[in-house]
C-alpha cells in the first residue's frame with residue numbers, strides 16, 4: 001500500500017538542479033525553542049529539498065545562522081518582547097512567493113501576538129501548508145478557518161494538540177483516533193495526520209492510512225518537528241499532499257527504527273532520526 005505512494009517520488013535526474021527539488025519555508029522557533037526550528041529545517045534538507053529557509057524573529061537570527069550551514073535564514077520583524085509582529089506577516093507572505101511549501105508552527109510558542117500572526121498566515125499563505133505544534137495551538141476550536149483556505153494543507157497534531165483543537169480531552173482523542181481524523185479531513189478539506197503510536201493519516205476524499213513503523217524511542221522531544229520537515233520536503237518535491245504525508249510518516253518511522261537499533265530506545269534523540277534518514281531512504285529503494 002505504501003509502495004504506490006513511494007513510487008510517486010521522482011528518481012533524481014542527471015539534468016536537474018536544486019530548483020527542481022523544492023524550496024521550503026520554515027516559520028518556526030522562538031526564545032527557548034530554537035531547536036524545533038533547527039530540527040524541522042534540517043529534516044527537510046535531509047529528505048531531499050533543494051533549498052530551505054528558516055524564518056525567525058530577528059533577535060534569534062544570529063543564533064540560527066550559527067546553528068545552520070546549508071539552511072538559510074530570514075530575519076523577521078518582532079515586538080520588544082521578541083514575539084513576531086504584524087509587519088512580519090507581510091515579510092513572510094512576500095518571501096513565500098518564491099517557495100513551494102511552508103511549515104508554520106514548530107517551537108513558535110503561544111504568545112498572543114504570535115497567535116495573531118499564525119492566524120493571518122493560515123488565511124493568506126498561498127503555498128501548500130504544513131501546520132504543526134504551536135501553529136495548531138493558535139487555533140483552538142477554530143477548524144472553520146480551514147474551510148476558507150483555498151490551498152493544500154496538512155495538520156500534524158499529537159493527541160494533546162488534537163484535544164485542544166477540537167476542545168475534547170486526550171482520552172477522547174485516543175479512543176476515537178480514526179473517526180476524528182476522517183471527520184476533520186472530510187469536513188474541512190485538509191489532510192489530517194494524527195501522530196502517536198500508529199499515526200493515522202486521513203484525506204478529504206476518505207482515504208485512510210494507519211502507520212506501523214516507528215517505536216517508543218521516538219517519544220522524545222523534537223521528533224514531531226522532524227516529521228513536519230520531512231512531510232514538507234516531499235510536498236515541495238511535487239507529489240500530491242496525501243502521498244507526501246503517508247510517505248513522510250512511513251519513512252520517519254523507519255528512520256526512528258534505524259535510530260533505535262543504533263542508539264537504543266532509551267538513548268536515541270530527535271537528531272538521530274534525521275541522521276538515520278539516508279539509510280531509511282535506501283531501505284525504501286529511494287537512492
Ligand SMILES: NC(=O)C1=CN([C@@H]2O[C@H](COP(=O)(O)OP(=O)(O)OC[C@H]3O[C@@H](n4cnc5c(N)ncnc54)[C@H](OP(=O)(O)O)[C@@H]3O)[C@@H](O)[C@H]2O)[C@@H](O)CC1
Nearest residue numbers: 033034035036106107108133134158159160170196221222
Ligand atoms: N528543542 C525544541 O525546541 C523543542 C520544541 N518543542 C516545541 O515545544 C512546543 C510545545 O510542544 P509539546 O508537545 O512539548 O507540548 P504540548 O503541546 O503542551 O503537548 C503536551 C500535551 O500533549 C499530550 N500528548 C502529547 N503526545 C501525546 C501522546 N502521544 N499521547 C497522549 N498525549 C500526548 C501531553 O500529555 P501528558 O504529557 O500530560 O501525558 C500534554 O498534555 C511545540 O511548539 C514544539 O514544536 C518540542 O517539539 C520539543 C523540542
Ligand SMILES: Nc1ncnc2c1ncn2[C@@H]1O[C@H](COP(=O)(O)OP(=O)(O)O)[C@@H](O)[C@H]1O
Nearest residue numbers: 158195196197214215216218221222223224225
Ligand atoms: N510509541 C511510539 N510509537 C511510534 N511512534 C511514536 C511513538 N511515540 C512518538 N512517536 C512519534 O514521534 C513523533 C512525536 O511527535 P510530537 O509528539 O509532536 O513531539 P515533539 O513535539 O516533541 O516534536 C510523532 O511522529 C509520533 O508519531
